[in-house]
Amino acid sequence: MSPPEPNIDPVTITQQLIRCPSVTPADEGALAVLERALTGLGFACTRLPFGHAPDGPVDNLFATLAGGPGPHFAFAGHSDVVPVGDRSGWSEDPFAGEIRGGFIVGRGAADMKGALGAMIAATARHLARGPLVGRLSFIITGDEEGPATFGTAPMLDWLETHDLVPDMCLVGEPTSQAHLGDMMKIGRRGSLNAWITVNGAQGHVGYPDRADNPITRLVAIMADLKARVLDTGNGWFQASNLEITDLSVGNPATNLIPAQARARLNIRFNNEHSGATLSDWIRSVVSAHAPASHVEIKISGEAFLTQPGALSSLVSAAIADVTGRTPELSTTGGTSDARFIRRLCPVVEFGLPGQSMHKVDEHAAVADVEGLAAIYEAVLARALA
Numbered sequence: 001m002s003p004p005e006p007n008i009d010p011v012t013i014t015q016q017l018i019r020c021p022s023v024t025p026a027d028e029g030a031l032a033v034l035e036r037a038l039t040g041l042g043f044a045c046t047r048l049p050f051g052h053a054p055d056g057p058v059d060n061l062f063a064t065l066a067g068g069p070g071p072h073f074a075f076a077g078h079s080d081v082v083p084v085g086d087r088s089g090w091s092e093d094p095f096a097g098e099i100r101g102g103f104i105v106g107r108g109a110a111d112m113k114g115a116l117g118a119m120i121a122a123t124a125r126h127l128a129r130g131p132l133v134g135r136l137s138f139i140i141t142g143d144e145e146g147p148a149t150f151g152t153a154p155m156l157d158w159l160e161t162h163d164l165v166p167d168m169c170l171v172g173e174p175t176s177q178a179h180l181g182d183m184m185k186i187g188r189r190g191s192l193n194a195w196i197t198v199n200g201a202q203g204h205v206g207y208p209d210r211a212d213n214p215i216t217r218l219v220a221i222m223a224d225l226k227a228r229v230l231d232t233g234n235g236w237f238q239a240s241n242l243e244i245t246d247l248s249v250g251n252p253a254t255n256l257i258p259a260q261a262r263a264r265l266n267i268r269f270n271n272e273h274s275g276a277t278l279s280d281w282i283r284s285v286v287s288a289h290a291p292a293s294h295v296e297i298k299i300s301g302e303a304f305l306t307q308p309g310a311l312s313s314l315v316s317a318a319i320a321d322v323t324g325r326t327p328e329l330s331t332t333g334g335t336s337d338a339r340f341i342r343r344l345c346p347v348v349e350f351g352l353p354g355q356s357m358h359k360v361d362e363h364a365a366v367a368d369v370e371g372l373a374a375i376y377e378a379v380l381a382r383a384l385a
């Protein structure tokens with residue numbers, strides 16, 4: 001069999017992906033774009049649909065190619081995107097993938113269809129060099145921007161069942177800041193959401209002794225929760241923070257003490273905490289002020305750190321080869337699917353500059369997509385040598 005054609009253009013693949021309006025959980029042909037390219041490169045592709053309404057079903061793609069003896073390297077990413085919002089604010093059709101002034105404009109250009117295009121192009125170039133050493137895989141989900149229930153997490157269970165766990169993984173999230181190559185992520189803070197419902201007794205404001213105002217109790221709960229300094233950060237993580245994201249009562253009357261008050265909060269926490277200990281703390285504070293209350297907590301992911309070592313050094317060296325920059329090793333930002341992958345193997349995140357992600361006129365520089373493909377090619381050359 002002759003070696004694969006190396007001239008796959010990462011920009012063209014990126015445009016093809018953007019033209020698929022794959023707002024979570026819809027796919028709209030995005031995975032087919034990737035599957036066609038990878039099948040043409042010799043990969044065995046498996047669709048992995050999971051889930052049910054309202055958050056699914058979600059289609060996912062696992063692709064793998066085995067060569068001679070060597071390590072198993074995996075690229076990971078997502079083909080889904082967030083909604084475009086008000087289309088009138090866009091200067092271009094958000095799903096046209098047009099190039100304007102040296103930038104590919106469209107939803108998902110930065111987060112992270114540009115990285116997927118770069119991965120495909122880099123893989124084609126690497127395979128054209130000669131026989132593959134080790135195994136190369138793609139873990140692509142259609143459920144990263146949404147609840148992330150039916151995407152990477154069940155895919156990893158499937159990989160374990162089929163003895164296909166990678167030795168190392170690179171997630172193509174848009175980690176670069178001002179310039180391509182200035183930052184990679186080696187960990188992330190955890191995320192916890194809590195919904196608190198305080199029940200009281202409705203009554204007339206003129207007779208407060210005959211009622212139990214849940215707002216008073218809820219305000220005291222929020223004050224106690226906000227008063228605690230969770231930590232001051234550490235060598236790898238910024239300080240944990242608790243933010244109140246919603247307060248609601250819905251009382252239209254001026255002379256009525258309501259029967260119920262609700263709040264929602266989020267905690268982004270570092271590796272000095274766990275979701276379980278923070279959950280216990282929240283419940284204890286709520287219970288102290290309002291025994292007749294209900295607390296629902298969802299932990300989206302625990303904090304994790306991939307200690308600097310072989311994988312981060314390998315990716316840093318590849319970045320330096322192409323850009324001359326040494327990336328900052330960071331744990332800042334939101335969550336990503338690396339929070340799931342880290343339980344199976346070392347994982348780092350590296351991708352395009354992300355200033356425009358999720359915004360109107362999201363975009364990626366053509367030069368950056370091409371540069372990212374070169375970096376990913378250098379990563380493969382080092383990982384699968």
